[in-house]
Amino acid sequence: MAVGFAPAADARPPDGDANGNLSSYATGTPSSYADVLDLQGVPASAQPGEFNPVNVFADRGAWHAYALPSAGDPSTYGGFTGPLHIAQEYPWWLSKSFSRIRLTEAGKALDLAARGTPRLTSLPGLLRQTYRLDGLRLTLELRFATDRTALVRARIHNTGHAPRTLAADWSGTLLRPEAAPERDAPALRATPRGVAVGFARVREKWDYLTAGTERFQVTHRAPVRTTVTGDTYRTDLAAPLSLAPGAARTLDWTESYTFTAAERAREAASVRRALTRPAAIAASGDARWRGYVASVTRGVPADRRRLAVKSLETLVTNWRSAAGRIRHDAISPSLSYKWFAGGVWAWDTWKQAVGTARFAPRLAQSQIRAMFDHQIRPTSATRPQDAGMIPDAVFYNNPADGGGNWNERNSKPPLAAWAVWEVYRHSGDRAFLREMYPKLAAYQSWWYRNRDHDRDGLAEYGATVDPANDSAEQRRLAAAWESGMDNAPRFDAGLGTSVVANRDASGTVTGYSLTQESVDLNAYLAADQGHLADVAGALGDTAGERRWRGRAAATHRAVRERMYAAEDGWFHDTALDSGERLTARGRGIEGAIPLWTGTASPAQAAAVRDKLTDPGEFATPVPFPTVARSSPHFAPQRYWRGPVWLDQAYFAQAGLRRYGYTAQARTLTDRLLTTAHGLSARSPVMENYDPLTGAPLNSPNFSWSAAVLLPMLAQD
Template sequence: MAVGLAPAADAARPAHGAPPAHAARQDPARHTTATADRQAADPEATGIRSAYANVLDLQGVPAAAQPGEFNPVTVFADRGAWHAYALPSVQDPSTHGGFSGPLHIAQEYPWWLSKSFSRMRLTEAGEHLDLAGGGAPRFTSLPGALRQTYRLDDGLRLTLELRFATERTALVRARVHNTGRAPRTLGADWTGTLLRPEAAPQRDAPALSATARGVAVGFARVREKWDYLTDGTERFEVTHREPVRTTVEGDTYRSELAAPLTLAPGAARSLDWTESYTFTAAERASEASSVRRVLAHPAANALAGEARWRRYVAGVTRGVPADRRRLAVKSLETLVTNWRSAAGRIRHDAISPSLSYKWFTGGIWAWDTWKQAVGTARFDPRLAQSQIRAMFDHQIRPTSATRPQDAGMIPDAVFFNDQADGGGNWNERNSKPPLAAWAVWEVYRRGGDRAFLREMYPKLAAYQAWWYRNRDHDRDGLAEYGATVDPANDSTEQRRLAAAWESGMDNAPRFDAGLGTSVVTNRDASGTVTGYSLTQESVDLNAYLAADQDHLADIARATGDRAGERRWRARAEATHRAVRERMYDPGDGWFHDIALDSGKRLTARGRGIEGAIPLWTGTASRPQAAAVRDRLTDPREFATPVPFPTVARSSPYFAPQRYWRGPVWLDQAYFAQAGLRRYGYAAQSRTLTDRLLTAAHGLSARSPVMENYDPLTGAPLNSPNFSWSAAVLLPMLSQR
């Protein structure tokens, strides 16, 4: 099926759900305030908490239930939760005492449940106390937590801290501290109002109800393929540790602490509650036990969370220069917020591209996963393994009832729902570039789990075999990007489009139909159609295949398969040699795709960043690498103000804000700068990398990590809080 179709569109969206042309001119991620900027350090925090406070601006309050295509409020989640929160607005007292949200994922799409579902208030002698009565509150995002600090008067302090206790539950701790000289007797209550979707049938999906220890929201079944998906079993539930009395009126509730809170001078008391979002009755039952355990020991749970985040921060900042460590932690927070635990058809924990972009929220992509796993392995190798398994869970088996000819293939994208469940974003029309063995090897290097290598080895071998069986039209050892036999690939143009998606560089000039790109049909020995190939053999694809063959040789050696090591090493050398000899053009000092029929290098399509991949993979000869280096360091080519555009500045097709026709994508920048280092050009690599990190707008500030950037101005483009950008920043920052 088509992936990420807009509701009214007739043509399929790009595999990464490319936004409309106007979106590239927007900066949806900017949501800053002067007050927030003054809160860059939290004087009450210590250690990593103070050093890395507010690396992202997480202040914001939703205006409507539907965030729009781009969510302007950057949020925080952890442990793979499918709901997230932000900090309220300092300037708006009506938001004080609660965390913005939650933003919850209706299987595949993000929706705001409330402006602030659990807004806490304190009372004394029957009167509500002004939370800002003693001065402006302080709102702080910390590694692994959100914090609010209030001074109500000269003798009363309130601190709220939210962190995630499990993959389905957030823990909120409210610490009330009497700093005065007289005892205080206080009441407490919590209130919230639903943000109801505007359009039916989703408008009528959520419903409030009181529970014995708080309040719950149930959801009716809604199957709006492109907007809102629920099964009628989802539930959001607030559970208090202390007894409360809850009343519900329409879309608003109030939970009141059953007994007053008496604090002697100098005494403090914590009021704790959980906020859980589950998809099924079985999950709800299991999570109820988890909630009881969390609320029985909330302090221990919070301390365990802090210890985990200290490990995370240590992992991503190791070897990073001091002035770049906040960026490393921002990348860490981006990846963790985009972490989704197993749910629906996603059977292992994985990382989605971005919770901030509608079409990227509820699914995972193959080559995103390979890059994200490499970054994640620096702070959590087990989570990195899980991501890889999440994609290989859907590797096509020889026994497949619908596509046995694709045995070994990894689908492009998998979501909470496949087509049989009414999902529209699942995509098996194509695969994605083969970087899986690289990812597996890098995860092993960080975690040392040899059993993981043994588990993945045959699966990686099957994926390699699929490429040469179904994507090498002329059986010459050089593969092509292509398309599968799929109902949606029902025309030459749809097959060409799917093949471009398979490259990951959806609209790159080298795939333009107007420049001669078309497709041919692939058949097996019996004449059965097995798929389609572009009429060109691509340099990046074959360099990636060679690198993965090298990594498979490494895996074979590590698992004791010496014969396999020799076979893979020989295969890799043959692939490297073919790319080196057939795809490099000495006339312009660059690697190019070649025509399938003639073997002619397609130089008229201009130079693309894919021509630098043979440096990253070690494919290029020394003289070839020197020539590529000259192009990468030339301001008229790839050394633009923000270096490493996807199309050379000299190309007639260079378009600095058109997705894969000019913007700087950080994954390709990583490959290019790492390739320079591999061939001994460390100084040039460092200079260009430093320029990129400085000139890409917001990277070194508190703005989100973006999907891509304008190479001439540094303007942020497309999806904010983008996972693979965050993932590849980690090795870029440490240069290792």
């Protein structure tokens, strides 16, 4: 059973209502949450490209997803677009529409476009299509029954005055990749209850990964017959449908995507349950989504609730259940971007868990576990010196399995204790705190053991001893990645950034540090030490609480006294050798983190406030760019050199609120939400935005943006 999935109710609700809805869902969720995201579209080819132009829907951690057909293209009517499936790490379209239903009467196909454009609707937790025919109404609904299976229901309602006898069939065609060996991977075959697609083994590290055991399978509730011709199949309902006036029949089928034979064997029982009690499965899912929606809209102004629901849908679609080396349910950054679809990143996870905890605390716990599953142990055969470290990113495959995306060259900023504490605030689960406490402590220890070159209590971003970190430039690059702000000006080699080796007592190299101590890193460490004190206190460890509070106070004090430049009213990184504040590199949004963490003194916070509210600095048309507008390095569309990232915007506005600048925080936040393109419309939540124009940049349907929007909208 997938994380966050409530068991189906014992009572079986009616199949539908007089309006053709297959459940009472529409009356339980306000129609104002219909189509918060444009989910219509059909792919042109099997490979979506780096950025998939079709927004999709998934649920329960499934590794396949769907969209609605295009309203203006009748050839797509009768089926759901897709599925989009993840070949272990990369998304591919299996079909334009794998299961298109057709109704015939007296041997003649009924035209689904005869009475005009159908109503194509996405609602929280489901996709729906409604077709009005002469004397008939056809309603299709797709939900996910489990983390491997979608449940599709087709309800045919005789709205006329005469009895009708109909036949039904389904058809679909594979959308093959263009080049070998990917082209030859999928193969169709008929099954006794439908059709299946098997996949050959392909190990294209940067494009397509299958083990030869994956399968996509359609299973019908009613008896059917299937024939396969090349890449096309047709499944016919074995018996005709007889409908008296006013009567309705529902045809149910499942669409499952599994990776292994063991998964398939387990899923067979779930498919049987879904087809035995489809109405109960649908009702249970609808109730779960009503709870999700109620949670994310609580405390949110009415005019912002659609954005909250869009953020919710973004996070759930990017939810991936345990598979391969990902051992717990987690959330990927974006199913819409080739390189983000099949993996899990550390600091993405910390922020995503904070947002997810608002509607699904168990899922939030699970994604934190998904990263800590790979925390380096002292017994590690390859990197025992990194005991306690959390790798940057984990994927379905690690390097031993041929995966190229897995990354242990660096870690990511230490926000894990914040995430754990925020999840606890929503769940009240002390057992989770007990589980995580020693792991969080080990992660803190790693930072000071392997990333504090001069042992002065201020840490540096850096790189691990790793085959890929085989040169000074590669180590500098890994250290920039470790910050999460990959190409920020403060990490430019041309501005003097370099790396030095860190060694243990025996002289063995244990890792590398940048020649600068970073303000955001140390503010994050101070905050996490405070949260570790909170955890210790909640667990009754008074000595531990006292120890962590002392460490937090010392780290806050070091940042406050050594990283603030009074001459320009901003916090800066400092030079490792001299302690000089690196003001010549310009102001970056990282200098606002000490407000969010409560590190700054009141006078320092006032000075930072002045910069955050200055249109020539950080109060750009879309506020909180990653580099100040005044900086010579400001580039509004270059990743971490100017675009607005919503996580940093969240930290900045929350920092203003923390120090009492509530009105300014509200004004800037409202401007951001209004000016960032598409946030208040049906466009996807983006990775980042142009601070001058609001234009969307980089990955659509980006998880951490969606996650931090939830507390931002609730003004937490």
